[in-house]
Every structure is written in structure tokens, then in C-alpha cells.
């Protein structure tokens with residue numbers, strides 16, 4: 001029947017919710033962009049939806065405005081089934097930005113990226129090179145986001161149309177956060193940043209994504225399933241650390 005897990009005591013009909021008039025004030029940036037553009041998602045017209053995402057993203061001049069604009073975007077169907085919008089975590093001033101894949105169950109519950117089992121491992125990995133999402137000092141901080149901000153049902157892989165509609169927001173997100181370096185965490189992030197997959201060949205090789213130096217790394221969820229691969233992940237962390245030191249602070 002398509003039901004893969006229980007998520008609450010009482011059913012929520014999100015299609016009905018979407019149909020009711022929204023009486024809460026919409027975010028200012030989203031309202032301004034939508035008013036100028038007068039774009040509505042048009043049926044299955046992916047190019048129109050991507051164009052709407054691009055316009056909303058381009059209209060956001062701060063991370064808060066971008067979060068509001070992205071949350072307001074109705075073109076992506078995943079929004080109807082997710083519990084929470086999952087934009088980012090950590091310190092936006094960090095020199096290093098980690099781009100992951102999509103929220104999982106725990107991320108969907110909390111509305112923050114990488115807070116489940118893979119996230120715990122991610123925290124331990126970066127802690128080992130002195131970086132933390134809780135650090136106030138930009139030199140020691142991490143900023144974390146995902147290609148998708150809404151959880152795909154049953155943790156399935158993000159679909160090409162979902163990636164296409166999310167990309168304008170991801171590009172603008174990275175532009176506004178302006179990190180020195182980007183980590184492409186796993187295949188979906190490589191797809192979004194490089195237009196190709198094959199993480200086991202790409203990992204450890206510095207490249208350029210989103211107009212910045214970027215390092216593809218194996219995803220912590222993969223490392224949980226394949227502990228021997230942690231050796232290579234450690235080499236990648238050392239490469240990151242050396243690059244951050246070599247480039248010096250801001």
C-alpha cells in the first residue's frame with residue numbers, strides 16, 4: 001500500500017492542509033519574489049518548477065531569506081510527506097561546508113541535517129581534525145547542509161527531478177555561506193556538484209564544485225556499513241586539514 005513506517009498517532013492529510021487558505025504571514029523574501037514573478041508550479045512541468053526555484057533562490061540575499069524562500073517552494077512533492085524542513089546546521093561562517101544527501105528519519109524529526117547515526121560518525125570524523133558544528137570560531141567550525149531539504153519517503157535515493165529543483169537553492173546557499181572549501185559527501189552530492197557519480201573513484205581527489213575547491217568523500221552511512229573504508233576517509237580528512245592550514249585563515 002506504500003506505507004513504510006508509522007510517524008504519528010493521528011493521520012495528517014497534507015493535501016487537505018495545502019488546499020486550505022494559509023492565514024499565517026508568508027516570509028517576506030518569498031512573498032516579494034513570488035509577487036514579482038507570479039509563478040505557480042504548473043502540473044508536471046519540471047522546467048517551470050526549476051525556473052521558479054531559480055527565481056526564489058536568486059531573490060534571497062541572506063541565508064535566512066533563502067531558508068524562507070526554499071521552505072515556501074511548493075514545486076517539490078516531497079514537502080507534502082515530510083515532517084520538517086531541514087535547511088542547515090552548524091556555523092554559517094565556517095571555512096568548510098559539508099554537502100550531504102538528504103534528511104533521513106532523525107533529521108526529518110529534528111529539522112536538522114546529519115543528526116542520526118551517520119551524523120554522529122560525521123561529528124566524530126571532523127572532531128578528529130579539530131572541526132565541529134558547534135564551534136563559534138570560524139577556523140574550527142563546520143557548516144552542514146544537504147542537496148535535499150525534505151526527506152524522501154523510506155530513505156530512497158533522491159530522484160533527478162528532485163535534485164534539479166533543489167540545485168538552484170544549493171548553489172545560492174553555498175554562494176551566500178561562501179566557504180573556502182566544500183566537501184561533497186557521497187554520490188548525490190557529487191551528482192549535484194560535479195554532474196557525475198562514482199564516489200569510490202572520485203573520493204580523495206580535489207576538484208572544483210560550486211566555484212570552489214571541493215573534495216568528494218565517502219558518506220558516513222557507507223563507512224558504517226564498510227568499516228575498512230574508514231582508512232581512506234581518514235586520509236581524506238588529513239588532506240582537508242592540510243588544505244585548510246595551507247590556505248591560512250580568512
Ligand code: URA
Nearest residue numbers: 100101102103113114
Ligand atoms: N545523510 C545525509 O546525507 N544527510 C543527512 O542529513 C543525514 C543522512
